[in-house]
Amino acid sequence: NAGVTQTPKFQVLKTGQSMTLQCAQDMNHNSMYWYRQDPGMGLRLIYYSASEGTTDKGEVPNGYNVSRLNKREFSLRLESAAPSQTSVYFCASSEGRGSGYTFGSGTRLTVV
Amino acid sequence: AQSVTQPDIHITVSEGASLELRCNYSYGATPYLFWYVQSPGQGLQLLLKYFSGDTLVQGIKGFEAEFKRSQSSFNLRKPSVHWSDAAEYFCAVAPSGNTGKLIFGQGTTLQVKP
Numbered sequence: 001n002a003g004v005t006q007t008p009k010f011q012v013l014k015t016g017q018s019m020t021l022q023c024a025q026d027m028n029h030n031s032m033y034w035y036r037q038d039p040g041m042g043l044r045l046i047y048y049s050a051s052e053g054t055t056d057k058g059e060v061p062n063g064y065n066v067s068r069l070n071k072r073e074f075s076l077r078l079e080s081a082a083p084s085q086t087s088v089y090f091c092a093s094s095e096g097r098g099s100g101y102t103f104g105s106g107t108r109l110t111v112v
Numbered sequence: 113a114q115s116v117t118q119p120d121i122h123i124t125v126s127e128g129a130s131l132e133l134r135c136n137y138s139y140g141a142t143p144y145l146f147w148y149v150q151s152p153g154q155g156l157q158l159l160l161k162y163f164s165g166d167t168l169v170q171g172i173k174g175f176e177a178e179f180k181r182s183q184s185s186f187n188l189r190k191p192s193v194h195w196s197d198a199a200e201y202f203c204a205v206a207p208s209g210n211t212g213k214l215i216f217g218q219g220t221t222l223q224v225k226p
Contacts, residue, residue, distance in 0.1 A: 033213070041218060042116075042202060042216040043202065045213060048213055058213070090155060092156075095212075096212050097144055098163050099212070101156070102158075103157070105155045
């Protein structure tokens with residue numbers, strides 16, 4: 001099925017460990033996004049990539065890095081995980097401002 | 113700064129009753145507005161969107177929303193709620209430019225009583 005694929009779906013990390021969340025879309029969308037979802041706070045933008053080869057910070061970028069590997073793939077890296085990064089992470093893609101997002105199913109990350 | 117407020121954190125309605133979820137935005141220009149639904153453990157699904165034209169927009173699953181510029185609101189409605197509508201609902205606004213970034217409200221959790 002066409003859409004946005006995120007891996008892994010679940011992950012437990014120890015404080016200080018690193019990991020990369022993978023995201024791929026097959027809809028030929030130009031723009032891709034990483035959000036985190038925390039109870040009572042909605043979704044907050046971490047990083048986005050408006051087009052292949054560009055990335056920009058969102059509202060909560062500290063502690064994260066991203067790579068737009070090609071038009072399809074946009075990865076999110078935690079270099080040194082902290083308990084405050086325990087969250088559900090969503091990747092999304094979009095054709096542009098008026099089209100809305102297609103979301104992945106999310107990665108539930110716990111940092112202990 | 114642009115912002116989206118959903119005043120109701122949690123709403124409970126009886127099955128078959130009507131529903132209105134509130135959304136207020138703070139944005140200077142003509143906004144692009146969206147409603148998403150998230151079922152437990154799932155990603156978000158687009159219900160409907162507005163950016164011009166008729167201020168009453170129809171979406172999937174029997175939902176509609178009305179844009180009221182004078183009130184800076186974009187409330188979501190459904191005439192008769194089904195138990196399967198229990199979920200979390202998010203209002204979002206797209207700021208200017210073509211990055212496609214969305215700013216989300218805090219979400220409203222809908223519980224449906226039998």
